[in-house]
Amino acid sequence: MNKPISLTPRRTRVPAMHLAPHRATIPALRLLGTCAVTAVLATACGGSADDTTADQAALVEQGRQIFRYETFGDEARWTDALRMHEVISAAVDPVTALSVGLKVDAQALPAAVADGIRDGSIDLTRPATTVALLKLDAVVGLKAEVETVNGQDVLKRVGITCALCHSTVDDSFAPGIGNRLDGWPNRDLDPGAIMALSPALDAAARQLFNSWGKGKFDPRQNIDGLSKPVVIPPAYGLQGIHSVTFTGDGHELAYWNRYVAVAEMGGLGTVVEPRLNLNLTNGTEDRVSSRLPALQAYQLSLAAPAAPAGSFDAAGAARGRLVFEGVGGCATCHSGPLFTDANTRLHPPGDSMAEPESPSYAARSATKQYRTPPLKGVWQHAPYFHDGSAASLIDVVRTYDRKRNLGLTPQQVTDLSEYLKSL
């Protein structure tokens, strides 16, 4: 399969222009960003600290709503083109939905519904129950329009939001049902399998999407026609990092948010990226641009989660830190408080322990390189590397040891892994 599966009618290509300087520094923008996000500095940016803090809080809250509930009009793709509303109404009961990794927001369930799920009086094997949950806005990352026709709930339109891939739940109610954890990648989600349910796709497209697997998605397949998915990364812990995506394609989140909202979700708006020869407009209105500042502010407010108490051996982690900074050589790239050199450089493909791979993900990107990922909260999102080829943190360490000939002792390997678990 070497053909982009086009789900959007209006894609046009532009001839390659000059390569935009990859990480052009825009001091004014940076400064604005800093003023907007750092309340402490607020007075230095004009206006009173209180005003700025309140404005910032409002922006973040607006961004939370967008992150969770905004489709940018992508129903044009998920309903009009892929006809997902048909398949959901006909065949996707809650048990099936949970099995492809969809999550249910327990806070959106009224007490009677929660009780009904607990005591079994609400049937989780009926697609109508899924429609009822959608009507309650309880399915994380799906936004639906449900109409009541003759006393029956009818699913009219459905779209997806950022939370589909970048939120999960804490399972506090039941597996797959709990409080939202925004920014945590949903590594149970099988986006390819979900897309493959579409009655609008042919067998070849279905087979391709079904081959991706849980926790992975290929955000370049419909652009270049190649297929090799990457793991869904966290959307937390990115404050202060001016290089986004595995390959550092943009210097702020809004760059990639626009790309995903338009090119991958099918939202209404425009994305132009000369380095990828991409110039894509969906629809005739722009529902993306005005939402980007709040959306970015919300993501930047999401801190990486701290390692749970008791989840690592503290003495081992303390020894492992010395390996990380010393003989392991890790800190040469995972440097500073954010554990990354992303603000100063990118790396050739060979610096990724997942390369060589075919097709190379870097080769398909705008930069053709990799960014050193930040490591705060890394305990949370196994598997590791952009392709998920390391199942655990000890696998990560063993891979470095082998490929970089570090000659670590078994004790150093374990200690370094405990250190990574503690970050």
Ligand code: HEC
């Ligand atoms: C279908 C799943 C899916 C959806 C929906 C989705 N993303 Fe992503 N997101 C991904 C994947 C896969 C990547 C990795 C791409 C890469 O880095 O090359 C990614 C990367 C990112 C990154 C880069 C993280 C980093 O470390 O630099 C951010 C930020 C992000 N997404 C935010 C969003 C936002 C905001 C939305 C909604 C507009 C969104 N995503 C919608 C799957 C998704």
Ligand code: HEC
């Ligand atoms: C030459 C620079 C460099 C050095 C040295 C280096 N890393 Fe990395 N690290 C990277 C890059 C680039 C990636 C992204 C690779 C990918 O996603 O394919 C990465 C990825 C990782 C990841 C996966 C993070 C994730 O979110 O999946 C972990 C964990 C990690 N490195 C730990 C280490 C440890 C431990 C060491 C020392 C033994 C080390 N690194 C040494 C550049 C480096």
